Amino acid sequence: MEHFSDRLASAIRSRRSVVCVGLDPVLERMPPELVEKYRPQAPEADEEAAVAACFEEFCVGVIEAVADVAACVKPQAAFFEQYGAAGWRALAAVVRRAREHGLPVILDVKRGDIASTGAAYARAAFGGAPGFSGPLAGIGADAVTASPYLGADSLEPLIDHCAAGHGVFVLTRTSNPGAALLQEAEVAGRPLFLRVADLVRELGAAHVGEAGYSDVGVVAGATAPAQLRAVREALPDAFLLVPGYGAQGAGPDALAGVAAGEAAGFVVNASRSVIFAWQEVGGDFRRAAAVAAESMRNDLGGFL
Amino acid sequence: MEHFSDRLASAIRSRRSVVCVGLDPVLERMPPELVEKYRPQAPEADEEAAVAACFEEFCVGVIEAVADVAACVKPQAAFFEQYGAAGWRALAAVVRRAREHGLPVILDVKRGDIASTGAAYARAAFGGAPGFSGPLAGIGADAVTASPYLGADSLEPLIDHCAAGHGVFVLTRTSNPGAALLQEAEVAGRPLFLRVADLVRELGAAHVGEAGYSDVGVVAGATAPAQLRAVREALPDAFLLVPGYGAQGAGPDALAGVAAGEAAGFVVNASRSVIFAWQEVGGDFRRAAAVAAESMRNDLGGFL
Numbered sequence: 001m002e003h004f005s006d007r008l009a010s011a012i013r014s015r016r017s018v019v020c021v022g023l024d025p026v027l028e029r030m031p032p033e034l035v036e037k038y039r040p041q042a043p044e045a046d047e048e049a050a051v052a053a054c055f056e057e058f059c060v061g062v063i064e065a066v067a068d069v070a071a072c073v074k075p076q077a078a079f080f081e082q083y084g085a086a087g088w089r090a091l092a093a094v095v096r097r098a099r100e101h102g103l104p105v106i107l108d109v110k111r112g113d114i115a116s117t118g119a120a121y122a123r124a125a126f127g128g129a130p131g132f133s134g135p136l137a138g139i140g141a142d143a144v145t146a147s148p149y150l151g152a153d154s155l156e157p158l159i160d161h162c163a164a165g166h167g168v169f170v171l172t173r174t175s176n177p178g179a180a181l182l183q184e185a186e187v188a189g190r191p192l193f194l195r196v197a198d199l200v201r202e203l204g205a206a207h208v209g210e211a212g213y214s215d216v217g218v219v220a221g222a223t224a225p226a227q228l229r230a231v232r233e234a235l236p237d238a239f240l241l242v243p244g245y246g247a248q249g250a251g252p253d254a255l256a257g258v259a260a261g262e263a264a265g266f267v268v269n270a271s272r273s274v275i276f277a278w279q280e281v282g283g284d285f286r287r288a289a290a291v292a293a294e295s296m297r298n299d300l301g302g303f304l
Numbered sequence: 305m306e307h308f309s310d311r312l313a314s315a316i317r318s319r320r321s322v323v324c325v326g327l328d329p330v331l332e333r334m335p336p337e338l339v340e341k342y343r344p345q346a347p348e349a350d351e352e353a354a355v356a357a358c359f360e361e362f363c364v365g366v367i368e369a370v371a372d373v374a375a376c377v378k379p380q381a382a383f384f385e386q387y388g389a390a391g392w393r394a395l396a397a398v399v400r401r402a403r404e405h406g407l408p409v410i411l412d413v414k415r416g417d418i419a420s421t422g423a424a425y426a427r428a429a430f431g432g433a434p435g436f437s438g439p440l441a442g443i444g445a446d447a448v449t450a451s452p453y454l455g456a457d458s459l460e461p462l463i464d465h466c467a468a469g470h471g472v473f474v475l476t477r478t479s480n481p482g483a484a485l486l487q488e489a490e491v492a493g494r495p496l497f498l499r500v501a502d503l504v505r506e507l508g509a510a511h512v513g514e515a516g517y518s519d520v521g522v523v524a525g526a527t528a529p530a531q532l533r534a535v536r537e538a539l540p541d542a543f544l545l546v547p548g549y550g551a552q553g554a555g556p557d558a559l560a561g562v563a564a565g566e567a568a569g570f571v572v573n574a575s576r577s578v579i580f581a582w583q584e585v586g587g588d589f590r591r592a593a594a595v596a597a598e599s600m601r602n603d604l605g606g607f608l
Contacts, residue, residue: 024420024421026420026434027434027435027436028434035436038436039436040436040437043437047435047436047437047440048433048435048440050435050436051433051434051435051436051440076421076424078415078417078421078422078424078425078428079421079424081392081424081425081428082424082425082427082428082433082442083433083440084392084393084396084428084442084443085389085390085392085393085396086389088385088388088389088392089388089389092388092389110415110416110417110451111382111414112414112451113382113414114478114480114482115480116328116330117328117380117382117383118382120380120382120383120385120386121382121385121386123386124382124385124386124388129352129355129386129387130330130331130332130355131331131351131352131354131355132331132339132342132343132344132351132354132355133344133347133351136351136352136355136387138386138388139388147414147416147451147453147454148453148486149451149452149453149475149478149486149487150451150475150478150480150482150483151480151482151483151484151485151486151487152482152485153480153481153482154480154482171453171454174418174453174454176418176419176454176455176457176458177457178418178454178455178456178457178458179454179455180455181455181456181499181503182452182453182455182496182499182500183453183455185489185491185492185496185499186491186492187489187490187491187496188489188490192486192489192491192496195485195486195489196486199485
């Protein structure tokens with residue numbers, strides 16, 4: 001079974017890109033032609049299904065537009081989940097389409113739970129839930145994001161799937177304004193997020209692929225560049241999933257000193273600045289997304 | 305709008321019960337008559353839908369059986385999520401049925417994300433996702449569990465819904481073996497989980513109901529009784545959702561010193577020891593669950 005980290009390294013090298021396109025669809029920002037197409041005509045129509053179908057066409061359009069310039073995509077589960085079963089079905093279709101285009105899919109769920117519950121979350125993302133006549137396929141994401149608050153026994157049920165070609169990105173120092181409160185609390189002279197990084201190093205050591213990266217990576221935000229570099233120092237062979245670029249304010253400078261190995265060792269996520277680029281520049285949403293992703297690839301090309 | 309904390313206090317008092325029944329369905333432990341009923345006959349059948357329908361009938365059966373002896377129920381989202389859209393639909397049906405029986409529903413999702421993503425998770429659980437012609441109903445849970453790792457700005461999008469009658473239970477010291485690693489890390493002489501408790505006190509102060517409890521409660525495990533008492537000391541008016549009882553090993557002694565106010569101020573979760581009681585005692589699964597829940601209510605009756 002090919003390692004997740006090798007698939008991601010290969011996608012980065014073949015596209016010469018560290019761009020991760022975040023798929024965060026919201027109804028208020030759907031292009032008018034899709035709103036027109038999916039707005040229900042009958043008052044008794046299933047609105048959840050209509051919004052979900054709209055999201056699916058939008059995300060598939062973005063995926064096809066960025067397939068040659070992005071290294072991977074990151075659907076944000078929350079935006080789909082709020083439309084219930086229909087949203088979940090659209091999410092599965094989006095994941096499938098990205099994989100058909102050879103784009104590794106990092107499902108952003110930030111799950112974390114223990115024992116049999118943690119194992120069920122892993123199967124929800126990766127597949128393998130017990131059916132009456134054998135394991136079921138599930139969503140089939142390549143990797144997930146995970147929250148470490150419950151400790152190693154909440155990460156292990158996810159990491160167990162690395163042996164089957166999957167990956168896990170554990171939250172360390174996130175990109176939000178309130179991140180510091182717990183994550184930078186000083187524990188024995190070091191911030192808590194580096195204790196998480198130590199745990200990730202330990203848990204990821206058994207899952208290093210041919211390209212030299214572990215299948216167990218971390219999320220570390222570009223809005224705190226010094227902390228981002230500290231995470232890299234603690235984890236020389238981890239893939240870093242870096243949010244906070246673009247709409248959240250950070251530029252390429254924030255990535256200085258973060259690259260590692262022959263495939264950069266990180267991907268930089270941008271969601272709104274790519275998928276809703278049509279609102280800034282006008283024209284077709286797919287073309288606007290392709291141009292925005294390509295421009296970001298060029299801005300970050302120096303790291304490859 | 306009635307406070308969530310008042311609805312929970314009222315359910316505890318009217319049933320004289322602090323029992324929270326956890327709804328954690330797994331296929332391997334479904335009663336034979338349900339397996340027989342839902343096992344697909346055709347090879348091309350939708351197995352996800354079949355398992356989800358089986359879970360729905362099982363959980364609804366348990367809900368009806370315990371409706372008079374439980375204070376609330378706690379469906380665990382992971383067990384439904386692993387069956388995709390069908391699982392999500394079954395989860396919504398289970399939540400609806402529990403509410404029809406007057407049982408407050410704590411949806412165990414352990415979500416935590418920021419800004420627009422956090423708001424989307426809140427709407428996934430509580431309803432209000434934007435539709436083409438107004439907000440949609442969503443799952444309609446009464447309360448959710450939340451992970452604090454991202455800080456206050458990941459809890460606020462959930463807590464914002466307290467004004468509309470909802471509740472949030474933030475993880476503090478959980479019941480699992482690995483909980484201590486981060487949660488008991490010493491920060492300025494105090495364990496991290498008490499820093500989380502301080503944050504909860506601050507965020508919950510504006511949401512105290514008529515019964516004197518805040519709508520912002522915490523999860524604190526019975527497997528660490530000293531830490532459970534420390535959480536109570538830090539949060540005199542919070543509802544505590546206490547896992548770790550029964551199957552995980554703790555008994556009523558672990559609750560000493562934890563009661564607060566006129567409605568105990570806590571609920572004790574038991575999942576497997578109630579819903580799969582039929583495997584221990586035989587007979588109808590509903591009757592076995594009712595007997596197990598009633599026995600637990602009696603064991604914990606001294607706190608009311």
